[in-house]
Structure formats: C-alpha cells, structure tokens
Amino acid sequence: MSEKNELLFEMRNIEKIFAHVHALDHVNFDVRKGEVHALLGENGAGKSTLIKILTGVYTKDGGQIFMDGKEIEINSRDDAADAGIAVIFQELSLVPTLSVYQNILLGKEQSRFGFISDRAEKQQIQELIDRYGFPVKATDIVETLSVAQKQMVEILKALAADAKLVIMDEPTASLSSRESELLYKIINQLRDRGVSIIYISHRLEEVFNLSDRITILRDGKNAGVVEKENIVPSEIVKMMIGKELSESTASRELHTSDAEVELAVKDLTHIGAYNHVSFEVKKGEVLVLTGLVGSGRTEVIRSIYGADPYDSGEIIFEGKVIKPSIKRSVANGFGLIPEDRRTQGFSPLLSVTGNVALTSYDKIAKGGFVNKKDEDALGRKAVELTDLRPANPNVKVGDLSGGNQQKAVLGKWLTRDLKVVLIDEPTVGIDIGAKDEIYNIIEGLAEQGVAVLMVSSDIAEVLRVAHRIIVMREGKIIKEFNHGVATQEDILLASSGFVDEKEAA
16 A cells, blocks of 8 residues: 555444444544545534544444554543544634643643743744744734634644644634635645644535545445545535435425515625625515525624624615614514524523513513513413423423423513514424424414524525525525425535526525
C-alpha cells in the first residue's frame, strides 16, 4: 500500500446499544494518513455516537479500534488524546481572558525549578503559528479574536499536542464566507503536512469540495463509502435519505393559498444576518423557512416579532406597515415559540399556570393585581388545548418532559386570540409521539385561520406540515417550493447550494 493510501485509523464492526436500540450496528470507518474524510448522515444516523466512541465519551459495546495498525482501547478522553486524536467542536473550549499561547498550553506549562518560562512558551507557540501561517499572534487575547481565529486556536491546541487525527464538527456553522474560505485553506495545508481530518458538516457543497472520501451512515449502519472522483451530489443525498421512506415524510404536495395575506415582509435586511428577504404568509397557511444553520432563518422571525432589530425593509401586518416591538406584537395577536425553549420559552420553576400568565397579564391583571380565578382558568385551558401530561396546571414546567415543556410554551399562546404564530424548530429534543401531537396543534392553528411561519432544519418535519417551503442560504432566499411535489432530496440539495441560479427565488 502506498503511503498516500496507508491507513492511520480504523474502526471495525463498532456497536453501541442504548436501551436495546442499536445506535450503531456493526459500523466500519477508516481514515488514511493525510486525508480529509467526511462523515455524513441525517440527524440520528449515528455520526455523533461514532465520534463520541472515538473520543472516549462513550465506550463501545462491540468491535475493534486500530491506530497505526495496532489495536487500541479508547475508554476516556485521555485515551483518545494519548492515541493522537483531537476534536474541535462547534462550542469552543477556550478561556477568553487568556492569551493564545496560554490557552494552547493550559495544563501543560513547562517549568524549571518551579518557575514557568513565559518567554519560552510564547516563542514555542509563535513558531507553531508561523509554521502554518495562521493569522493570529501568540500574545493575542482570545476574547479579542474573531470566531474563525478562535477556531484556529483550537486547531493549534491539537497540533501542539501532536494530534495525528483531528475531528472537525460543523466547523463553519458560525463562520462568514470569508472566514470559511480561510479555514478551507488551513484544512488543505494540514492535509498536505500529513494530518488526517474527519470532517462533519451539513453543508454538502463544502464537504464535496474538501473531502478525499466520504462515509455515509444511515440509521446506525454503513450506507456507503465514496471516493472524491465518484462524488455525485444527488446520489450522496439518496444514500443519506435511503429508499425506505413513507409517503408522508418522503414528499409533499404543495400549494399556494387563495386566502387573504396576513403578514408580509419586503426587502427585509439585517446586515450580517440576512439580505433583501421578501415573502407573504396568508391566513390559515403554514409557510416553512428551511436551510442550514446560519442561513438567517431564526434572525428573520425574531425581527418580525420585534425581539431583534433590522436595518431596512418593511413588515406589513393586515395591509399596514408596522414597526414591531414585543409589546406591540403581543397586542396584535402574534406569538413566538423560540428555538431554545429552555432559556427563552418558559420559566422552569414556575407552574404551567404561572408560565401561561406571563403572556396574559393584560387580560388577568387590573390595577397591578392578578385575578387568581382568571389565572387558574387560563392554566386549565392551556392544559386542555395541548393535552398536557400530566394534566395538572400546577406542575412546574421544568419537571415536564421535553414534549410537554413545548406544549406548555404553545399553551401560553393558544389561550390568546392568535393571528400570527412564529415557531422556531418546534420539535428539537422531542420524542416521536410528542412530535406528532405538536404537528397536530400546528395544523389545528392553521385550520382556525392563524398564519403560521415556521423555521425547521428537519426535512421530514418540513414535509409533514408545510403548505409552502422557502429555502434560505447565507442570508438569502434561494428557492421557493409552492406547487407540485417537493421531496427530501429537492430540499436538501437546495439547502446545500445545489440549485440553478435561474431557479432561485
């Protein structure tokens, strides 16, 4: 075997079982020396579980792991580090008030007679930076750096520890186009110097451009391994999605409503987040904004609600231009179900009744005093409308399951006279049964004439509830599906940038 094709790392027949469910079922995965190997798969395909086994977060239930041809056991993070494996997560683990070199050598400081040689450490890290040409200095304070530069510090930490295998998990999710281009150059440079990289990203375009090989997982099993010269985007997407799809999740017949327009945005722009976004939502319609993380979807609906500012453009409600604020939005019949329900959607220490009351003091409070009878009635109504379990309005929301917490957030708005509801990632972290109940509530709102504007990254979910679908990418609308049949493949390809310019919205 030539050095170029020589294996650095191999996982054979890896198994991981959670509560009798095979999260990984005899998965094989290997990485050659000096290659970028992408790991692809939809949410729940097993990517995260495989990486957690590789980095010592989980222990495998079966199979073997080899490094440089020798079998190794990885049962802890230290085992992974000792084997030369480093991981760079989306959530960076740097100390913001320390310098670059201090972060890189944290816990590994060299000392002579009990004293740390600060000058030698700075020089050591600056030499490493110069070797790779990274645009940072050893003495820079981390909190003054851009997101891309902070990511470079994480990469430097891996290189300083002599990592042979670097895992990059969604590394461009928070980067601008220019910052992403810089990261690509660094990845190519690392590959040329013999460093092996496992690359995980939902951005298929960058995966196809960067990767030497791609391994696709589906439902905890190997779905295929593709060499760079054999990459065909549509075929990769089919491998990810699979053939065994029910009609309800594989495709959807879309249509444009004849109903009255309830909400419209024209040329809405927030510099750095989204640009010249225009669309309409009609009464009784479910319009879904989809696309990759960072495409600007969440920022758009937060601006419409008045939670975030915008720089230019118009928001039109019932035919009139409005300047939104949270107070005016609530008064106008708007509701917002935020993406992060735990920190933005409810107060965990308050009961269901207490949480529902938070958005209804204009109804139940007079002269600064809350009418307890009206407050209790609202709590009971929210429980009934959402079929909350347990059916107890006095239970603390923080003690409920994820699905019932989301029902409690929905319940806050269902007790009001809603005209527009803005819903961001409605079923993240929710079990399948509860998901269906949430979808039924959303469809019920539409049937009552409420205009529903929803953000979702879950393509099966999008196809479950949408009447129309808008795909966003890098802050712009690039495609609208508003008639005929839309499939998972259509949406995934559009989200990843594989759409003809003439077809772009």
